[in-house]
Amino acid sequence: FCQSLLQTVFPPELRFAFVKLFNKIFHWFSSYYYFDITEIDGVNTNELYNAVQLYLSSTVSISGSRLSLTRALNSSAITFGLSNNDCMVDAFNGVTVLWEHVVTQRQSQTFSWRPLPEEKRGFTLRIKKKDKYLILNSYLDFIMDKANEIRRKNQDRLLYTNSRGGSLDSRGHPWESVPFKHPSTFDTLAMDPKVKKEIMNDLKDFANGQAFYQKTGRAWKRGYLLYGPPGTGKSSMIAAMANFLGYDIYDLELTEVHTNSELRKLLMKTSSKSIIVIEDIDCSINLTNRKKNNGGGGGASARTYYDSMEMRGGGGGVSVPGEEGGGGNSITLSGLLNFTDGLWSCCGSERIFVFTTNHIEKLDPALLRSGRMDMHIFMSHCSYPALKILLKNYLGYEEGDLDEEIGKEFEGVLEKAGMTPADVSEVLIKNRRDKGNAVRELLEALKARAEKNNAGGGSREKVNGGHDLEEEEEEEEQEKRALESPKEEGCDFVEDSCKKGDEKDPKEDNEIIEK
Numbered sequence: 001f002c003q004s005l006l007q008t009v010f011p012p013e014l015r016f017a018f019v020k021l022f023n024k025i026f027h028w029f030s031s032y033y034y035f036d037i038t039e040i041d042g043v044n045t046n047e048l049y050n051a052v053q054l055y056l057s058s059t060v061s062i063s064g065s066r067l068s069l070t071r072a073l074n075s076s077a078i079t080f081g082l083s084n085n086d087c088m089v090d091a092f093n094g095v096t097v098l099w100e101h102v103v104t105q106r107q108s109q110t111f112s113w114r115p116l117p118e119e120k121r122g123f124t125l126r127i128k129k130k131d132k133y134l135i136l137n138s139y140l141d142f143i144m145d146k147a148n149e150i151r152r153k154n155q156d157r158l159l160y161t162n163s164r165g166g167s168l169d170s171r172g173h174p175w176e177s178v179p180f181k182h183p184s185t186f187d188t189l190a191m192d193p194k195v196k197k198e199i200m201n202d203l204k205d206f207a208n209g210q211a212f213y214q215k216t217g218r219a220w221k222r223g224y225l226l227y228g229p230p231g232t233g234k235s236s237m238i239a240a241m242a243n244f245l246g247y248d249i250y251d252l253e254l255t256e257v258h259t260n261s262e263l264r265k266l267l268m269k270t271s272s273k274s275i276i277v278i279e280d281i282d283c284s285i286n287l288t289n290r291k292k293n294n295g296g297g298g299g300a301s302a303r304t305y306y307d308s309m310e311m312r313g314g315g316g317g318v319s320v321p322g323e324e325g326g327g328g329n330s331i332t333l334s335g336l337l338n339f340t341d342g343l344w345s346c347c348g349s350e351r352i353f354v355f356t357t358n359h360i361e362k363l364d365p366a367l368l369r370s371g372r373m374d375m376h377i378f379m380s381h382c383s384y385p386a387l388k389i390l391l392k393n394y395l396g397y398e399e400g401d402l403d404e405e406i407g408k409e410f411e412g413v414l415e416k417a418g419m420t421p422a423d424v425s426e427v428l429i430k431n432r433r434d435k436g437n438a439v440r441e442l443l444e445a446l447k448a449r450a451e452k453n454n455a456g457g458g459s460r461e462k463v464n465g466g467h468d469l470e471e472e473e474e475e476e477e478q479e480k481r482a483l484e485s486p487k488e489e490g491c492d493f494v495e496d497s498c499k500k501g502d503e504k505d506p507k508e509d510n511e512i513i514e515k
């Protein structure tokens with residue numbers, strides 16, 4: 001109405017001046033401040049607009065009767081927000097504010113590099129003048145935090161990879177991401193329930209431990225080392241951890257990282273509330289050159305670790321030229337340890353490092369020292385408690401459903417068979433339409449495997465603990481080396497200090513060692 005009145009009463013050249021004056025007078029007498037948060041700021045998307053939208057969607061005191069419902073791409077939840085030109089009241093620290101969602105038609109398409117939407121959308125925040133200094137900054141910070149939290153809850157996890165090597169995307173990010181849809185959870189994970197519970201509690205304590213880490217002066221991070229034979233659920237465990245905590249996963253491909261400083265950059269670009277994973281750490285980089293340095297002697301590894309620190313020039317993180325010749329991979333163990341442990345590892349917070357390996361005995365002791373990897377978790381061959389979980393998940397067997405006799409048979413044969421949960425689930429999937437048959441077939445398969453292990457005596461697989469025979473290890477090692485790009489002789493600091501004699505006792509079941 002005001003606009004049409006203005007149009008009829010004033011000539012166009014006076015109209016603008018009058019509106020300006022009117023606004024000035026209005027604001028002079030008004031007891032409120034108004035803040036406009038537009039959807040698009042110039043040509044950039046305004047992050048605050050999206051945050052406010054999400055934040056308001058979580059607030060229940062909606063005064064308007066019409067809400068707009070949205071479901072973002074890859075999101076698993078529906079959010080609601082203010083409809084066009086609707087208002088709502090919110091309170092923060094005892095101060096009441098009013099939000100209005102303002103939608104107007106864009107007058108004419110001005111020139112821009114990318115097409116702008118037809119509508120101009122924005123939120124207007126109204127705060128009493130006397131309250132402005134009380135809350136404005138803290139309120140906006142609160143909204144940003146809350147929005148991030150909601151986004152994380154609504155959206156499926158993200159899985160990041162650095163498979164592109166050192167190259168950056170258009171926004172300068174070294175990580176590529178895809179929605180992380182792995183369905184593995186702690187419920188579906190077959191392992192000793194006691195150990196499982198312990199890990200879950202540990203994760204929960206970690207996630208809720210901000211005050212504790214602050215109080216004790218520790219960086220808010222935790223390291224887990226998962227070890228065990230292939231197919232025992234190490235990767236599934238990582239997915240379960242991410243799903244349990246709602247964290248994103250950064251799957252770090254060490255072979256794609258060329259220098260320590262590149263590794264540091266990758267770390268700096270990870271967000272908090274994330275799990276940083278290095279799979280098969282024993283097959284990565286320098287550790288594969290270990291065999292060539294056999295003469296070094298057992299006690300040398302610690303020294304060589306510090307040697308490598310010196311080589312780096314006191315924390316510069318620059319790889320030594322010519323170290324690996326030909327511009328190959330020149331990450332050093334110290335670079336990796338700095339990554340998990342050093343000052344840079346706390347450039348974000350609430351982060352979990354997970355390393356996996358099939359051969360813990362091949363790892364450098366520097367990696368295993370206390371305080372580095374807080375928990376060592378052994379993923380074992382399928383035990384009876386683990387089998388019960390698989391039977392429940394795949395066939396719907398509840399506790400007590402399984403015939404007692406058959407249960408005992410399973411218990412007797414499982415240990416000797418040394419089958420992995422992956423092997424067991426394979427048999428169960430194949431026969432999942434016929435429960436009885438599935439159990440029978442599994443029992444037969446287990447018996448056959450146990451017999452084979454018995455008859456073989458020195459067969460390729462040892463039953464307990466999953467340590468393969470040396471030839472197999474050697475073979476595997478060769479294979480892994482072949483997969484790597486051909487390299488010159490590498491850093492000499494990583495020694496085969498874990499001699500065969502030092503091998504850990506093979507354990508029968510999942511085991512946890514807290515450091």
Ligand SMILES: Nc1ncnc2c1ncn2[C@@H]1O[C@H](COP(=O)(O)OP(=O)(O)OP(=O)(O)O)[C@@H](O)[C@H]1O
Pocket residue numbers: 188189190191228229230231232233234235236237358379420421422423425
């Ligand atoms: N403990 C387990 N509980 C449930 N499923 C399992 C378990 N272990 C293995 N599986 C099944 O076997 C498959 C392979 O497991 P997974 O990839 O987690 O093994 P892994 O230990 O990471 O093996 P690798 O050392 O070869 O990487 C998974 O798809 C999963 O369904």
Ligand SMILES: [Mg+2]
Pocket residue numbers: 234235236279
């Ligand atoms: Mg794996």
